[in-house]
Amino acid sequence: MFDEFETAKEDLPELSEEYKIETDHNANCSFFQRSIMGDTSSPCLSAVLDPFDQYVIGCYANGSIKCFDPHGGGLVKTIKKESESNEDPITSVLRFRPGGEATDHESVVLTGDMAGSIIKYDVAEGNLTEKIEWTGDEANSIFSIDYNSNGRQFASAGLDKIVRIYDDIAMKCVQELDPFKSGHAGHSARIFCVKFNKQDPNILISGGWDNTIIIYDIREKGPVNSIIGADISGEALDFSDKKILSGSNRLDKQLQIWDLESTDLLETISWNGTGHFKDREETKVFCCKFFTHTDTNKEYILAGGGGVTNEIRIFNESREPIGVIGDFSRACYTCDISPIGDSILCAGGDGVMRLFRLMFGVDMNYD
Numbered sequence: 001m002f003d004e005f006e007t008a009k010e011d012l013p014e015l016s017e018e019y020k021i022e023t024d025h026n027a028n029c030s031f032f033q034r035s036i037m038g039d040t041s042s043p044c045l046s047a048v049l050d051p052f053d054q055y056v057i058g059c060y061a062n063g064s065i066k067c068f069d070p071h072g073g074g075l076v077k078t079i080k081k082e083s084e085s086n087e088d089p090i091t092s093v094l095r096f097r098p099g100g101e102a103t104d105h106e107s108v109v110l111t112g113d114m115a116g117s118i119i120k121y122d123v124a125e126g127n128l129t130e131k132i133e134w135t136g137d138e139a140n141s142i143f144s145i146d147y148n149s150n151g152r153q154f155a156s157a158g159l160d161k162i163v164r165i166y167d168d169i170a171m172k173c174v175q176e177l178d179p180f181k182s183g184h185a186g187h188s189a190r191i192f193c194v195k196f197n198k199q200d201p202n203i204l205i206s207g208g209w210d211n212t213i214i215i216y217d218i219r220e221k222g223p224v225n226s227i228i229g230a231d232i233s234g235e236a237l238d239f240s241d242k243k244i245l246s247g248s249n250r251l252d253k254q255l256q257i258w259d260l261e262s263t264d265l266l267e268t269i270s271w272n273g274t275g276h277f278k279d280r281e282e283t284k285v286f287c288c289k290f291f292t293h294t295d296t297n298k299e300y301i302l303a304g305g306g307g308v309t310n311e312i313r314i315f316n317e318s319r320e321p322i323g324v325i326g327d328f329s330r331a332c333y334t335c336d337i338s339p340i341g342d343s344i345l346c347a348g349g350d351g352v353m354r355l356f357r358l359m360f361g362v363d364m365n366y367d
Helices: none
Strands: 022-024 029-035 042-050 056-060 066-067 075-080 091-096 107-114 118-122 125-132 142-147 151-160 163-166 171-176 191-196 199-207 210-216 222-228 237-240 243-247 255-259 267-268 283-290 300-308 311-315 319-325 334-335 343-348 353-360
Touching: 022 029, 022 300, 029 056, 029 319, 042 334, 042 343, 056 091, 056 142, 056 353, 091 142, 107 142, 107 151, 151 171, 151 191, 191 237, 199 222, 199 237, 199 283, 243 283, 243 300, 300 343, 311 334, 311 343, 319 353
Parallel strands: 142 191, 283 334
Antiparallel strands: 022 319, 029 353, 042 056, 056 066, 066 075, 091 107, 107 118, 118 125, 142 151, 151 163, 163 171, 191 199, 199 210, 210 222, 237 243, 243 255, 255 267, 283 300, 300 311, 311 319, 334 343, 343 353
């Protein structure tokens, strides 16, 4: 799924768990390693941090799904073993179900796989509890899933270019967001990211290889608008109320912010900024998120990628890069952030999941 991200490199470095941290000292922020989980045996395609800080789960190109302890980094359990045949498809994406009154705070992880199936696991027990098998006439692969804010519904998208809405309790599809029903064009290529607006559960966005972000309204039963200009190749869309963040698989104009209602481009964020990192190399973005940190109550952006330099970056409210964790031996494909913004998870082509504490008001010298 991600092989194309590495093909530009003729001489790949040896796989390694090593990394380097660097911050802009003027930002007064620091990263502290919490845990290094897994090994370099297989690329990690998707990684998620439990909202209650009990588990970290990754799914791998060898077909396995593994659960780790975020505090010590040890393997808690193997939820799914390595695939041994084409009849045992690779899991491509993970999402924890959000906690709340509808979910009783149990740890449930939802997965999508390359055969188009959606599977739910009880993490504490390590058991498969429910499964939706793909029964369409054409082949499908699930590349993205996302829950709405209360966990009652989730969306899926992938190879067949259609976003579907599911009832989480019934575990069945309740709606296909069909361009013919809303009268607005949909995607012309595979979808790599679908995202609910957490402030309005009727609104979603999706993006993929057709250089287009599609905006959906569940009440209209399909797409209602579109944005041209974002080349999405991973978990690289997010909402912050009426703003859309996109991360593109290219070496310029990677990070952009769009207005949800007008679809206007509000801002193109410089990957290197104008300060401490201004003379660094560019990189392609495969994952990005908005988040708010509990120490400052300010909005930040987390973004990661590869292709030239393999790294994740933090951007402040002024959209300047203030911290980098990088020098990974392979690209960063996936990232996650704790609900209060103090823990950052990243993983990718080297197979290692790295969990860091982000703190403000503490300045460290990493040299």
